[in-house]
Amino acid sequence: MDISQVRRTNLLNLFAKFVAEQLAEDPSANIAGMDRAFASRVQINNTYFSGLKSGSRQMGNTLARQIEFNLGVAREWLDTEHDSSQERGLQRFLETARKTYLKADETERKRLLDVIRASRTDSSK
Numbered sequence: 001m002d003i004s005q006v007r008r009t010n011l012l013n014l015f016a017k018f019v020a021e022q023l024a025e026d027p028s029a030n031i032a033g034m035d036r037a038f039a040s041r042v043q044i045n046n047t048y049f050s051g052l053k054s055g056s057r058q059m060g061n062t063l064a065r066q067i068e069f070n071l072g073v074a075r076e077w078l079d080t081e082h083d084s085s086q087e088r089g090l091q092r093f094l095e096t097a098r099k100t101y102l103k104a105d106e107t108e109r110k111r112l113l114d115v116i117r118a119s120r121t122d123s124s125k
Helices: 003-025 031-041 046-054 061-071 084-103 106-123
Strands: none
Touching: 003 031, 003 046, 003 061, 003 084, 003 106, 031 046, 084 106
């Protein structure tokens, strides 16, 4: 995989993690606004972020370092391939969770989030 593909894959993984964290903190958060919130967090224009996600724009060194800094990940983290099987599993989980959450009524959403919160509490013991 070339550097632009590695960076895009890693950016998408960081975005998926960001969305999951935002929904865990605020179940009523608007998913449609997550792109804008993430772009703001990494200090880039939302339209530019959309291009990075779609692959129509590529990420240079300066932008990669800026994103890493703003998200608190290690320098050159975006340039490194990570365990792809684990990342693919995470992507499948997040997509399944997203679809389930969007189809659920308010009571089911609360229950889903309670399960996630409970598992985080249990794993810290």
